[in-house]
Amino acid sequence: AQSVAQPEDQVNVAEGNPLTVKCTYSVSGNPYLFWYVQYPNRGLQFLLKYITGDNLVKGSYGFEAEFNKSQTSFHLKKPSALVSDSALYFCAVRGPNFGNEKLTFGTGTRLTIIP
C-alpha cells in the first residue's frame, strides 16, 4: 500500500527566509509525486509534480521540490517566503500503473509566514 508522511503539522517561517515543507513517501515501483496548496475555503491547487527526470522540479509561485529516491523524500522549498504563501500544503503520491487513480495524500502541513 502506498503512503505519504508529512511530519510537521505546522511550520512557521519569517517573511523573506527560505522555507521547506517535508514529505516522505512509500510506494511500490517508481512514484508519481505531487504538491498541492489549499487556501481557506478553497479547493486544492496543483503546485508541481515529479514524474521522472531531473530531481529538482519547479512549479508555480516560485516553489520547487527535490526528489530524493534514496531517502524517499519529496520536500517542497522556496528560496524567499511571502506572507501570501501562508496556507495548507499537501503532498500526494500515486503508483506508476495505469488505472491506479487513487491519489494518496499526506495529512497536510500548515505553513505560516510571519511578517
Added chain:
Amino acid sequence: DAMVIQNPRYQVTQFGKPVTLSCSQTLNHNVMYWYQQKSSQAPKLLFHYYDKDFNNEADTPDNFQSRRPNTSFCFLDIRSPGLGDAAMYLCATSMTAYSNQPQHFGDGTRLSIL
C-alpha cells in the same frame, strides 16, 4: 478559463433530508472524483468516474451516491445526511487515468447539517 465549478459553495440541510451537490467542468476531462474533507484533514476519496464507469471506494458509506449524466457534470447525492457528514466536499478532474496526471479541484461545497 477552463475550470471545475462546484455549486453551491455553501449548503445547509436538515438531519436526514436528502441533499445533492453538483460539479461541472469545462476541461473535457475523462475522470471525475468526489472527495470529503473534514477540518483541514487530508481529502478522502469517496468515488470516481472514469468516463461512465463508476468506481466506489470500499469504505464509502451507502448513504453516498453519485451520478454522471454526461462528461461535464457529476453529482453527489447524500440520501440521509447525518451530523457526521458535515464537511467540505471537493470535486476534482483529471484528463486520463494515467497516474502522472494531476487532478484539478473545484473550490468545494461546505455542507452543514442542522
